[in-house]
Amino acid sequence: MLPHAKAHLQFLSIIFLLLFLAASSAELYAQSDNSPPGDAVQDSVVWIERSWSALPSLFYSPKTRIGGGGSVRFFPRRIQGTRPTNIQFSIIYTARKQMVISLVPDIFFKEKKRRLFFSALYLDFPDFFFGIGNDTVVNGIDEETNLKETASYTANTASFLVSGEQEIRPNLSMGLQSWIRYERVSEIQDSTILATRTLTGSDRGTAVGTGVFFRWDTRDNFFYTYTGHYVRGSFMTFPSALGSDYEFSRATLDVRKFIPLSWRYIVALRAYNQAAIGSAPFQLLPQVGGRSLMRGYQEGRFKHNVLSVAQAEFRAYIWGPISGAVFASVGDVQQRYSNLLSDRLIIAGGAGLRFLLNDEGLNFRFDFARGRTGNQLYFTLGEAF
Numbered sequence: 001m002l003p004h005a006k007a008h009l010q011f012l013s014i015i016f017l018l019l020f021l022a023a024s025s026a027e028l029y030a031q032s033d034n035s036p037p038g039d040a041v042q043d044s045v046v047w048i049e050r051s052w053s054a055l056p057s058l059f060y061s062p063k064t065r066i067g068g069g070g071s072v073r074f075f076p077r078r079i080q081g082t083r084p085t086n087i088q089f090s091i092i093y094t095a096r097k098q099m100v101i102s103l104v105p106d107i108f109f110k111e112k113k114r115r116l117f118f119s120a121l122y123l124d125f126p127d128f129f130f131g132i133g134n135d136t137v138v139n140g141i142d143e144e145t146n147l148k149e150t151a152s153y154t155a156n157t158a159s160f161l162v163s164g165e166q167e168i169r170p171n172l173s174m175g176l177q178s179w180i181r182y183e184r185v186s187e188i189q190d191s192t193i194l195a196t197r198t199l200t201g202s203d204r205g206t207a208v209g210t211g212v213f214f215r216w217d218t219r220d221n222f223f224y225t226y227t228g229h230y231v232r233g234s235f236m237t238f239p240s241a242l243g244s245d246y247e248f249s250r251a252t253l254d255v256r257k258f259i260p261l262s263w264r265y266i267v268a269l270r271a272y273n274q275a276a277i278g279s280a281p282f283q284l285l286p287q288v289g290g291r292s293l294m295r296g297y298q299e300g301r302f303k304h305n306v307l308s309v310a311q312a313e314f315r316a317y318i319w320g321p322i323s324g325a326v327f328a329s330v331g332d333v334q335q336r337y338s339n340l341l342s343d344r345l346i347i348a349g350g351a352g353l354r355f356l357l358n359d360e361g362l363n364f365r366f367d368f369a370r371g372r373t374g375n376q377l378y379f380t381l382g383e384a385f
Contacts, residue, residue, distance in 0.1 A: 050076045057092060059380040061291050062298040063127075067094035084108075099124045113167040115175075123157040126187070127300075129194050132282065134302050134333050135344055138373075142193055151192035155283070157183045163213070171218050178210045179236065183283060201281025205245035211236030219258065224361030224383060226266060230256040238278075248278030256385055263317075270311040270385045275337070277305070286333060288346060292384045294329045296348025296371030304333035308340050311385065321356035323363070327384070347372065354383075 053075070058068045069092030075084050087105040103120045130136050131149035140149045158181070165175035184204040188195045197203050213234035219225045237249040252274045259267040272293060274286040286307030290299035294309055309331030317323045328349035332340045350369030357364055367378040 050074070057090070057381070059378075061378050061380070062376045063096075063290065063300075064098055065095035067092055067098070069093055069100075096126055098126055115163075115165040115173075117161075117163045117165070119159070119161040121157070121159040123155060123159075125155045125157065126152065127155055128152050128298070129192075129282065130298075130301050130303075131193070132285070132304055134304065134346055136302065145193060145196075147196070148189070148192040151189040151194040152187075153185050153189065153194060154187040155183055155185055157181065165213075165215070172214070172216050174212070174214045176210070176212055177234070177236065180206065180208050181284075182206045183281070199282055200246065200279050201283050205281065206243065207238050207246050207281065207284065208242040208244040209236040209238035209250075210242065221361050224363060225258045225268070227258050227260050229258075230254070238280075246279055246281050246284075248276055248280040248284075250274065250276045250280065250284065265317075266315040268313040268315060268383075268385065270309075272309045272311070272331075273307065275306045280305075288331055288333060291367070291378045291380055294331055294346065294348050294371070295327065295350055295367055295378060295384060296329070296369035296376050297346070297373060298376065301371075301373065302333050302346055305335050306337050306340065307331065307333045308337075313384065315354075323354045323356070324352065325354065325367075326351045327367075327369075350376075352378075357381075 051074075053073045054070065055073075056068065056070045058066075060066045069090060071088055071090035073086050073088040075086050085107045088103070090100075090102050090104075092100045101122045103118070105116075105118045107116045108114070109116070129151045130138065131140070136149055138150050141147070142149050159179070160181075161177065161179045163175050163177035165173050167173045182205070183201070185194075185202055188202070193199060194202050211234060213232065216229065216231040219228035219230055232254045233252065235249065235251045238244040238246055240247050253272070255271045257269045259269070261267060276285055282303070285303040285305065287300045287303035288294040288307065288309060289297035289301040294311070309329060311327065311329040313325050313327040315323060315325045326349075329347070331346050332343070333346070334340050334343070348369055348371035350367055352365060352367035354363035354365050356362075362382065365378070365380055365382065365384075367384070369376050369378070
């Protein structure tokens with residue numbers, strides 16, 4: 001059996017095992033952690049029976065073009081008004097023949113103070129490599145090799161992440177996480193740097209990492225925040241001792257603040273920093289672009305060892321279910337932090353409309369953004385941050 005085929009079968013086995021364990025854990029949680037004993041049931045507590053839901057999805061981004069799919073989600077028995085344990089299975093397919101299959105169990109214990117989160121993904125994903133640095137040009141020629149810096153390729157990826165989280169005080173939690181990620185790169189465009197297979201991550205390999213994280217979250221609403229803060233920091237290391245083909249570490253700090261100016265207007269701010277130390281595969285280098293971090297550039301348009309981005313968004317209620325936003329961002333990617341903001345900055349901005357879908361604040365979002373490489377259009381569920 002081919003090595004990559006064997007890896008795919010092993011990953012599918014993990015998927016089925018994970019589904020069984022998650023369903024068992026969710027049922028155990030519903031029976032033991034939530035269910036009050038006999039006459040201890042209080043009239044003020046409203047219980048919601050276990051249920052299933054199925055939802056279609058539709059989205060557009062420069063990286064995928066138009067895409068769609070669907071998801072099925074299972075909810076065990078729970079108390080109304082609490083964050084529900086759930087297991088979600090989804091499949092999406094895009095106009096660029098990109099397929100993503102995911103299984104995401106999210107399980108809460110002990111009055112929501114403990115959380116166990118799994119994420120299993122499989123991707124068959126035609127993609128584009130734009131080179132490394134903050135000034136790469138599509139179809140640009142490298143002076144040393146006389147090869148194109150940018151290249152199309154296909155990635156077959158299997159990823160499994162598990163994290164455990166404990167609340168240590170109100171709104172503050174800490175946890176441990178582990179991640180296994182296998183990727184095989186194929187169908188690389190000829191006469192490109194990527195086709196030489198000398199770039200880390202340009203062939204096939206497995207990244208195995210573990211680390212810690214913390215989260216401070218005082219947001220009043222998960223879907224459409226009116227006031228509060230969100231801070232998440234994480235550190236993961238990928239040593240060869242764990243079986244990783246790449247030896248590197250990655251640190252991330254994500255800080256957000258939401259300022260209400262009135263009931264109609266909100267200012268949302270975000271600062272995002274990330275660094276990769278060591279020999280990280282090019283797919284896991286810090287990068288800008290996409291529908292949440294620096295709209296106006298295709299996801300992965302600029303990447304390097306370190307990244308720093310600042311974003312600001314002004315959100316305004318317009319009428320009925322309709323609201324709008326204008327946004328801007330500035331950032332940089334460099335080989336080291338001492339070089340940040342000393343060269344050509346990456347700047348983007350734009351505006352968009354939101355259409356309210358439910359009472360919890362979930363919006364369908366349309367954004368038009370412009371960066372120095374051109375215009376980009378996005379429509380998807382939820383806010384950028």
